[in-house]
Amino acid sequence: MSRKVVEVSGRRLSLSNLEKDLYPSYGFTKAHILEYYRRIAKFILPHLKDRALTLKRYPEGVEKDFFFEKRCPSHRPAWLKTAKIPRDNEEVMTVCLVNDLETLIWVENLASVELHVPLARAGSPETPDSMVFDLDPGDRANILDCAKVALILLELLSGLGLASYVKTSGKKGLHVYVPLNRKETTFEDTKKFSKAVAIIMQKNYPDLVTAKMAKEYRKGRVFINWSQNDSSKTMICVYSLRARERPVVSFPLGWKELEGLAGQGDPEKLLVIQSEAVRRAEKQGDLFREVLVKKQKLPHLGDR
Amino acid sequence: MKNYSESDRGNEMAVQGIWSGTISFSLVAIPVQLVKAVEPGRVSFRLLHSKDYSPLQRRMFCPEEDKEVPPEEIIRGYEIGPDKYILITDEELESVSPERSRTIEIVEFIDLKEVDPIYYDHPYYLVPSKGGEKAYRLLVEAMRRTNKAGLAKFVLGEREYLVAVKSTEGVLSLITLHYRNEILSDEDISPKEEKIDDEEKGRMKRSIKKMIADFNPEKYADGRRKKIVALLKKKVKEAAPVQAPEIEEEAAEGPADLIAALQESMRKVKKSR
Numbered sequence: 346m347s348r349k350v351v352e353v354s355g356r357r358l359s360l361s362n363l364e365k366d367l368y369p370s371y372g373f374t375k376a377h378i379l380e381y382y383r384r385i386a387k388f389i390l391p392h393l394k395d396r397a398l399t400l401k402r403y404p405e406g407v408e409k410d411f412f413f414e415k416r417c418p419s420h421r422p423a424w425l426k427t428a429k430i431p432r433d434n435e436e437v438m439t440v441c442l443v444n445d446l447e448t449l450i451w452v453e454n455l456a457s458v459e460l461h462v463p464l465a466r467a468g469s470p471e472t473p474d475s476m477v478f479d480l481d482p483g484d485r486a487n488i489l490d491c492a493k494v495a496l497i498l499l500e501l502l503s504g505l506g507l508a509s510y511v512k513t514s515g516k517k518g519l520h521v522y523v524p525l526n527r528k529e530t531t532f533e534d535t536k537k538f539s540k541a542v543a544i545i546m547q548k549n550y551p552d553l554v555t556a557k558m559a560k561e562y563r564k565g566r567v568f569i570n571w572s573q574n575d576s577s578k579t580m581i582c583v584y585s586l587r588a589r590e591r592p593v594v595s596f597p598l599g600w601k602e603l604e605g606l607a608g609q610g611d612p613e614k615l616l617v618i619q620s621e622a623v624r625r626a627e628k629q630g631d632l633f634r635e636v637l638v639k640k641q642k643l644p645h646l647g648d649r
Numbered sequence: 650m651k652n653y654s655e656s657d658r659g660n661e662m663a664v665q666g667i668w669s670g671t672i673s674f675s676l677v678a679i680p681v682q683l684v685k686a687v688e689p690g691r692v693s694f695r696l697l698h699s700k701d702y703s704p705l706q707r708r709m710f711c712p713e714e715d716k717e718v719p720p721e722e723i724i725r726g727y728e729i730g731p732d733k734y735i736l737i738t739d740e741e742l743e744s745v746s747p748e749r750s751r752t753i754e755i756v757e758f759i760d761l762k763e764v765d766p767i768y769y770d771h772p773y774y775l776v777p778s779k780g781g782e783k784a785y786r787l788l789v790e791a792m793r794r795t796n797k798a799g800l801a802k803f804v805l806g807e808r809e810y811l812v813a814v815k816s817t818e819g820v821l822s823l824i825t826l827h828y829r830n831e832i833l834s835d836e837d838i839s840p841k842e843e844k845i846d847d848e849e850k851g852r853m854k855r856s857i858k859k860m861i862a863d864f865n866p867e868k869y870a871d872g873r874r875k876k877i878v879a880l881l882k883k884k885v886k887e888a889a890p891v892q893a894p895e896i897e898e899e900a901a902e903g904p905a906d907l908i909a910a911l912q913e914s915m916r917k918v919k920k921s922r
Contacts, residue, residue, distance in 0.1 A: 410669060410670075410751075497918060497922075500914075500918045500921065501914050501915060501918050502914075504914030504915075504917055505910055505914055537903050537907075538907065540902075540903060541902050541903030541904075541907050541908060541911060542911060544903075545908070545912065549915055549919065644907075645907040645909075646904060646906075646907060
């Protein structure tokens, strides 16, 4: 195994197998992955900060087996920041917190191509700081159908006084986020609210939308997965790479931009590849910044 | 593999691996997937509520409190005596569970004839993954010629199994084996020895000889299953099936206030489009 020792923010990191081609169909090595995350770090780190990271590791590349790792690997360096989060009954699990560049690089050296995080921070695991609508196209539907649904959601939510933000999943779908950032809002609230939204969407657009998980309902429709609003669930972090043939990124879009792209009718245009992600983020800044700071209260849920 | 894809329930089962990894010994490593080799032919039925044909669910119930118990209040206990339990957490169980293995490492080659079928637990097939076809074919052939099976240890799910890998009609099959301590003693089964005369021995031998045949599994079928399937086919033709009520997910849409506000907003959305 080839190794290379580098220094990141004063920490010595031993990087392994840098030449290993982890996206063999595209030609993108572990060194390329580390370089992508180094350059995108200032945009992705605020979204990873203080969240229990789930590593999705592809030691043999994105076309081979992967495994999820929720526990922070025990061979971690002593300086790495972790949190203990409760699990089921009085149990705790030690998780990695990716709060700085050195941790991000260490995690990526484990070939954790995809970075998944919960909607709540580790310190307050029952308090989501956003509500999400995970738009997942069924068979014979695609990301353009998701774009239609997202644009209706935007208007529907805005009618209730709620701002929302959209990103590509980096695979086939879109994710619509509603920032909350209030300690009073619980997963029970976000689940209740998002489910009601999904059901009314299904009722009004029965040929386009389903709120049901079952495959037979999803054919030709977009499944609004509201059940992601749960303390046990994770979402792919904005700016994370996805494991598919090409190094595509889960990337934030402006609503006007989405409307324009939806009109062009080419699903490929909704895929943002890593080099474009870096270029666009550096030019336009973080389109998802508001998701972390904007305070919004979910209306009509009683008096909380 | 023929039986696998052409079984009468074949359309329900796309070839989807239960596990994938490599099978290896000395310098050989063959990427493979583990798939089911048998599909029990039992016809299963759903339990319905006779009044409205709703499929019934099982719920966990506390007889002491006379109410349903939510998942977060359910823990494990090992019964050591009447009403006495040792509590075990998920974490404790996890700490003693073996790590998922990525290889089936053959440690010995044995003659499977030495293994009494009482040790056989469950059969699977091994399917070669991309790039492993040639080595797979070589191993199948070599095992067939030598008539030997590979013995390996292998973690599937939470358990570590002892398995035998053998060649079956051009493919590799894997049989999980019971451990020695799982085999119950046969000590008290064998009756006391009594004198048997040669005449009796001869008669028994001749009776067996008369009935010797080649093993031909096609000759046998589960008669009850056949009859149930025929009965179901007949009933489908005769009458329309009963319909379970649509699950009232939609009915529980959320707080009335929220529904009203969403409907109002939706009206505006539709108007503007």
